[in-house]
Amino acid sequence: MVRIYIDQKPYDVKPGKNLLETCLTLGLDLPYFCWHPAMGSVGACRQCAVKVFKDENDKAGRLVMACMEGVRDNMYLSVNDTVAHDFRSQNIEWLMSNHPHDCAVCDEGGSCHLQDMTVMTGHAYRRFRFPKRTYQNQYLGPFLHHEMNRCIQCYRCVRFYKDYAGGKDLDVFAAHNHVYFGREKDGVLENEFSGNLAEVCPTGVFTDKTLREHYTRKWDMTMAPSVCQHCSLGCNIIAGERYGALRQITNRFNGAVNGYFICDRGRYGYEFVNDPDRVRQPVIHAEKEGRNLFESLSGILTEGKLIGIGSPRASLEANFALRRLVGEENFYQGIPENEAELLRKILAIQHSGHVHTPSLKETEYADVTLVLGEDPTNSAPRLALALRQAVRTKPLEDIAGSNIPLWNDAAIREMIQDEKGELFMAYPVNTKLDEIASGALHAAPEDIARFGFAIAHFIDGHAPVPEGMEPQTLESARRVADLLEKAERPLIVSGTTLFNGDIIQAAYQIGQALEKGERKAALCFVLPECNSAGLALMQAPSLAMAMKAAETGKFATAVVLENDLYRRAERSEVDRFFSTFENCIVLDHLENDTARRATVLIPTATFAEGEGTLVNNEERAQRFFQVFMPKNEHIRESWRWLDEFRQFRDGSRPDELRELDNLLEELVSAMPQFKGAEMAAPLSDFRINGQRIPREPHRFSGRTAMLANVAVSEPKPPEDTDSPLSFTMEGYRGLPPAPLTPFYWSPGWNSGQSMHKYQSEAGGSLRGGDPGVRLSGDGVHFSNGLQGTIPSAFKRQDNEMALVPLPHIFGSDELSVRSSSVEGRSPRAYIALSSLDAERLHAAEGSILQMRIGGQVFDLPVTLKNELPEGLAGLPYNLPSMSGITWPAKGVLTNTAL
Amino acid sequence: MNEILKYTLMIVIILFTLTTIAAWLIWLERRMLALWQDRYGPNRAGPFGLFIVVADTIKLFFKEDWIPPFAEKAVFVFAPAIVAAAVLLSFVVVPFAPDILVADLDIGLLFFLAMSSLGVYSIVLGGWASNNKYSLLGALRGASQMISYEVFMGLSLMGVVMLSGSFRLTDIVMAQKDFWFVVTQPVAFVLFLTAGIAETHRLPFDIPEAESELVAGFHSEYSGMKFGMFFIGEYLGIILISAMVVTIFFGGWLGPVLPPVVWFTLKTFVFIIFFILLRASLPRPRYDQLMEYGWKIILPIALLNLLVTGGFTLLKN
Amino acid sequence: MISLLRSIGLIFLHMFRKRETIQYPEEKVVLHPRWRGRIVLTRDPDGGERCVGCYLCAAACPVDCISLQATEDEHGRRYPAFFRINFSRCIFCGYCEEACPTYAIQLTPDFEMGEYNRQNLVYEKEDLLIDSQGKYPGYNYYKVAGLSAGVKGKGEGANEEPPVDIRSLIP
CATH class of the missing domain: 2.40.40.20 (Barwin-like endoglucanases)
Structure with missing residues (x-):
């Protein structure tokens, strides 16, 4: 801790930070543009000027850019100094001299950093009388809209897109006062993280194009903390709704998982919620005419035995509710046998105690990374971005001795030049990460596994050596082994993508070989879907087993939970499977082939319309919250439906289970491996000063008009029985607990840049700790062990x-x-x-x-x-x-x- | 037989006339207030807006007959009836004309004093039964105001009784054949008028209601026709006090040319309008000011007036 | 005491004053042009809708009685897909007009909006949009805004330079 004096007030602050970070951490409002907590400082925008004094007695002082000056002990500075304030105000005035009169039609308006900073500096009146500079826009694909006139030349976009995310097709053109940020010519922005530009850009140059199709201001959205459903990493997101449609996904900071960025699949994949093909009403395909839903359900549920097929894209609660409905012995995972086998193996490895399962944030600090049979860019995109950071961050260790602080981004990048960390890719085809890899092996899955075994052998001589390997491959295996052994934070990335257990086994062997006492290698596995780990932890048999069990004909009814079985197995097999049942109840939110086979099709809530818990690839249980109440009462969470079925069949017991919390409690007591899942977020009776956390910002508009076309008397707002959030704008306005943060806002900070107000220090973890709880996995016994043999080399077959x-x-x-x-x-x-x-x-x-x-x-x-x-x-x-x-x-x- | 029929008819006619007049006073008051405030007042329903009273009555009848769940039900319902009944009983002794009066009691004045002070029960009971702090405060104020002003109301009239030598109201009227008692007893007139206003809880002495302090005071919880009873009671009170002022100080039915009942009515209306004028022009005193005024100023004056009148009477004899 | 009598007297004399009441509806009221009555949506001088669906009126509304949805045409010109004012909630404060950056929403000197059915006080865009520029003639937002929305091209505005040639390094 060092002591600094800001405007004569003493503060004890952390050394090694720059003044801007320090001021923001202390809660002082200091305007800035080009600095970004994840990307460091470059001092391009000249906005964060403060005055630094030589000593206590210095009255004159000098202006410095806060982001380019480190804190020193006994430092005297002033944020509110008139000269510094005027400087910042004039700087904004210059930036605004070419900024168009667009706020009314600009999608950034209301969550615009430039607006916030302009108000903060007090610039209110345009004195510049001369013409404004204009640019032509570009077409940038389906994700982003380009409006170049609004640019203030902070260079954040290219620093993120090119330097941070490794994009190639966005750059800065022209010179002087007319630099241009865009592509060489119109075209789709290729990088998988381009959507982050909408958040990185401090103004409206890059805006979310899908939001534009149903545009809503940030203040008008009903928002809730949510978790991305589109891969196994479980990035935290904020989902916003208006008029019953999901409007926008933005990043929700989680210091341990996704940090400041999410991939484009997560950001733009939300529109399925608004799909016209959504199942909105229960559908009964029964022969007996004239029976209503509950008559036919009571018939189906009480006649004969039930078999339950779970789903890796349904929440823990939904799968558990199904398991309770059909009974433990009749509950099956809705995934193919080989996938289930791989997941069992991965869980066994993660709980073996020989390896360390890293969080996504930790992977950013690996010094040597081996990717074994994975293409993270496509199977877990945010991990690819993290690996890029690992490669970019590693060389910084070498310059730790120099006197350039690490936040001084431009300088340190200049210093390390093209130095890169070690990343080795082994995958059948080229991947996007190959370009930053120090080596790549393109081989068949079997050969990738053999390559892995070879590495394990070179690290630990006791490990078996694969025979008949090409000397050249052996050589690179030796080199990778050498690097891994010397590494301080080695990381091995593998996963289920290639459906090859030997690769996973090889990864484990390497991890085991690297284990030295307390120090364990980090093994990061990519799993197929958002709740694959959660489902696998339930240790139910696979779909193939279900098919085998159904052959016996002892089941009258199948209950399929949010799962399109036609994606899991061959069509003919699935058809045969369905034909063994008299009835089939399908719960899903989208029309698909399985839904069409249903005798009773039950509409369920998507992640935006219901609550649930997901377990990501590192077994972190994370809660996603309902964003809005579906207009139709039939659309309910699967777990609610399934639990109603159970009560319906067993006779109603109203004292039993009504809320999500009870279900989780039962889940944990039934399966201790989920211990911690119930703590992923505060319980539904959590209140601050007796108040709920509002899902709507305090400027939410149109409450007495949005439904007035239906009926002029406003209906009572929906009540949330499952979470401490409210569906209105009334409630606690202070800082909510991290897992319950529905949106980022702070007085004077309307844009997502207000995030630092929610962090314990600028760029650090959220106050009260990053959300999500790592599951202990207590009491899990994985019968199939950690043994495996080296597969034989891949051989081309003549006929297939x-x-x-x-x-x-x-x-x-x-x-x-x-x-x-x-x-x-x-x-x-x-x-x-x-x-x-x-x-x-x-x-x-x-x-x-x-x-x-x-x-x-x-x-x-x-x-x-x-x-x-x-x-x-x-x-x-x-x-x-x-x-x-x-x-x-x-x-x-x-x-x-x- | 004939006597009973005559009195029954008289009672019915007087009752009907009084209640009708009391109802139209609502219209009169609104029109007069409007006149003094440079407005028109109700002028749409019927000629000169006279039917506003009918509309008001229909409205009151159609209102939900709401009794708050926390109220003392029986007392709550009973209270509004008392005020109208007490005032109407006082009219028994009012000599509208030599031959138009129900009972020419020899203790007429005492009967009037007794009956008119009964009205306060309605306020106290209504306020208490409402089980509401504003109502209770209103009721308490009503009671204390009544006690304070009742005292010198009686005292102020004693001078007149001394001069006329009778409690019988017809005797008092007849005693004014030569000159009205307002001439010989001006102080008593002012005191009686003041006390009368207080007695009817009219502005500026509507302390038990005091809507700017107590919502609506003792009748906060009342609505519909029960509220209407309080309303009617108040207007009947105005008529009563005006009639008594006329009887006691302004020679009752006495007057030249016109028939006695017309004289009585004319004089009474002058005072009714004066009541309304007071409402239009005077602000409400504070509660403590009202009490202080009553006990420390008016009571001594009333006593003094009695003393002086007594002295004069002695000397004269 | 004297003052009491004096005020009673003064009030009594008011009996002979002229009455201030206007006998509406027989006698009509003369309203100022800036009277805050019925809300309308105006058009720009070219006849296009002025409203660009920026949501500022809705945000400014203290009773939250304005709701709308912005959309855009093929040229990128924003307009409200629907625009609804619930006049049964409106308090005619005029904040929406103050907030409007395009002079689209304006309050007019008309208060005769009584309805027997409250539902009829919900006005949709077709009830609000008028064929007039209202109080602010001559203003066309898209002529001064930076973006091109079919009204003017980039750099064609009165206070704009022609678009930058990004291949040029000449200052």
């Missing part, structure tokens, strides 16, 4: 191709692809081949080949990927048109044109 699934950030996720913007970025179905294989089939790029996998036939255009080994083909994973393949798959490829 081995297939690997290639996930795509836009397209492979079931829900996000229902968003029109994400769908627009989704690839069409294709088959990736090496040119050797293509030549053999007389095919070239784009020619159509027929692929037969089991009973399914696909006609696919060829995409050449020469890095693929011969005999191995890549298929895009789980595109809507190509689901239902059992991975790992083999297929016969023919050229029907011949």
Whole structure:
């Protein structure tokens, strides 16, 4: 701690920070533009001027940029000094001299950092009489809208897009006072994190294009803390609603998970909530006419035995409610056997005690990273961004001795030049991370596993060595082993993407080899879906087992929870499965093939209309909260429906379970491995000063008019029985607990930049700790062990191709692809081949080949990927048109044109 | 037989006339107030807006007959009836004309004093039964105001009784054949008028209501026709006090040319309008000022007046 | 005492004064142009809707009786898809007019809006939009705004330079 004096008041502050961070941490309002807590300072905008004095007696002082000056002990400075204040005010006036008269039609208005800072400095009247500079805009794809006139040249966009996220196609053009931030020519912004520009840009140059289609100001949205549903990382998000439609997803800071940024799939994948194909009413496909929902349900639920199929995209509560309805022995995970097997293995490894499971934030600090059979950019995008930071951050260790502080971004980047941390990629095809990797291996999954085993062998001689490996591969394995062994914070990333247990085993062997007493290697696994870990922790048998059990014919009714089984197994198998039941109750929110098989189709709430808990890939239980009350009373959370079914069948017991909290309590007592999940967020009776936390900002408008067209008497606002949040603007206005933060706002700070008011220090963790609770996994016994053998090397088969699934950030996720913007970025179905294989089939790029996998036939255009080994083909994973393949798959490829 | 029929008819006619006049006073008051405030007042319903009274009555009848759940039900219902009944009983002794009066009691004046002070029960009971702090405060004020002003109301009239030598109201009227008692007893007239205003709780002495302090005082919880009874009671009180002033100080029905009942009515209306004028022009005193005024100023004056009158009477004899 | 008598006398003399009441509806009231009555949405000099759906009126409204949804046409011009004022809640404070950056929403000297059915006091855009510029003739927001929305191109505004050539390094 050092002591500084700001405006004659003494403060004890943390050393090593710059003045701007320090002032913000102390709660002082100091305007800034170019500084960003995740990206450091460059001193480009000249906005955060303060006066620093030589000593106590110095009255003159000198102006400095707060973001470019570190704190020193016994430092005297002034924020409110007239000269500094005037300087900041004039700086804004200059910035505003070319800023257009656009606020009324600008999407940033109301959450605009430039507006906030202009008001903060007191600049109110334009004195500059001369013409304003103008620019032409560019088309930037379905995610972002470009309005270049509004730019204030803070360089945040390119610093984020190019430097932080590794984008190639956004840059700064022209010179002098007319620099231009955009692409070389119109076109889609390619980077997977482009959506963050809408938040990074302090004004309205880059704005959310999907929000524009149903534009609502921030102050008019009903918002709730939520968790992204589109991959296993569980990034924290804020979801906003107006007039019964979900309008916008923004980042919710979680220091341990996603920090300041989320990927575009998470930001733009929300539109499925507003899909016209939503299931909105219960549908009964029963022969007996004239029975209402409850008559037919009571018939179905009481006749014969029930089998329950859970889902990795449904919340813990929903899966548990289903398990209680059908009984523990009749509850099955709705995922294929091999996927279940992989998840069991991963959980066994994570609970083995030999490896460390890192949080997403920790992965940003790895010094050597090995990615084994994963393409994080597409399977867990935010992890790819974290790995980029690991690579960028590592060289900073080397300059720790220099006297340039690490927040001085431009200077340290200049100093480290092209130095990079070590990242090694092993994946069948090129990935976006290859460009920053110090080495990459493109091989079949079996060979990637063997490569991993080889690394384990080189670290720990006792580990078995795979035989018959190419010397060149062995050499790179030795090099990676060497790096990992020397590393202080080694990280191995693996996962389920390639559906190969040997790769996971290899990753574990490496982790085990690296274990030295207390110091454990970090092993980060990418899982398939948002609640895969939670479902797997329930330790239920897989869908294949359910199919086997159903063959016996002892089940009369299947209850399928938020799961399209046609994506999980081959169509004919699923058809046979359904034909064994008299009735089938499907609970889902979107119309799909499984829903069409239902005897009774029950509409359920999406993440925006209900509450629930998800367990992410590091087994962090996180609560997402209901954003808005669906207009239709039939749309309820799955767990509510399922629990009603149970009460309905067993006779109503009103004293039992009414709320989410009770269900979680029972979940934890039934399955101690979930201990901690009930603490992911405060209980529903939590109040501050007897008040709830309002979901709506205090400027929320239109309360007496928005429903006036229906009935002029305002209805009572909906009440929330499941959470401490309220659906109105009334409630506690201070700082809510971190898991309950529905939006970021602070007096004078309307934009998301107000986040620092919620943090214990600028850029640090949230006050009261980052949300989410790591599950202990107590009492889990994973029977199938941590043993595995080294697989034999991949060999090309003459008659059939081995297939690997290639996930795509836009397209492979079931829900996000229902968003029109994400769908627009989704690839069409294709088959990736090496040119050797293509030549053999007389095919070239784009020619159509027929692929037969089991009973399914696909006609696919060829995409050449020469890095693929011969005999191995890549298929895009789980595109809507190509689901239902059992991975790992083999297929016969023919050229029907011949 | 004939006698009974005659009196029954008289009672019915007087009762009907009084209540009707009391009702139209609502209109008169609103029109007069408007006149003094440069407005028109109710002028839409019927000729000169006279039917506003009918509209008001219909409105009152159609209001929800609401008894608050926390109120003492029986007393709450009973209280408004007392005020109207007590005032109407006082009219028994009022000589509208030599032959138009119900009972020419020899203790007429005492009967009037007794009956008019009964009215306060309605306020006290209504306020108490409402079980509401504002009502109770209003009721307490009403009671103390009544006690204070009743004293010198009686005292101020004693001078007149001394001069006329009778409590019988017809005797008092007849005693004014030569000159009205307002001439011989001016002080008593002023005191009686003041006390009368206080007695009827009219502005500026509407302390038990005092809407700017006590919501609506003792009748805060009343609505519909029960409130209407208080209302009617108040207007009947105005008529009564005006009639008594006329009887005691302004020669009652005495007057030239016109028939006696017309004289009586004319004189009475002058005072009714004077009541309204007071409401239009005077602000309400504070409660403590009212009490101080009553006990420390008016009471001594009343006693003094009695003493002087007594002295004169002695000397004269 | 004298003052009491004096005020009684003065009040009595008011009997002979002229009455101030206007006998509405037979006699009409003369209202100022800035009277805050019925709210309208005006058009710009070219006949286009002035409202750009910025939500400031709704935010300024102390009784929250304005609700709208912004949308845009093919040129990027913003306009309200619906615009609703619940006049049964409106207090005619005029804050919406003050907040409006485009002079679109204006209060007019008309108060004769009585209805027997409260539901009829909910005005939709077609009830609010008039074919007039209202109190502020000549103003067209899109002529002075920076963005191009089919009214003027980039750099064609009165106070704008032509668009920057981003391939040029000439100062």
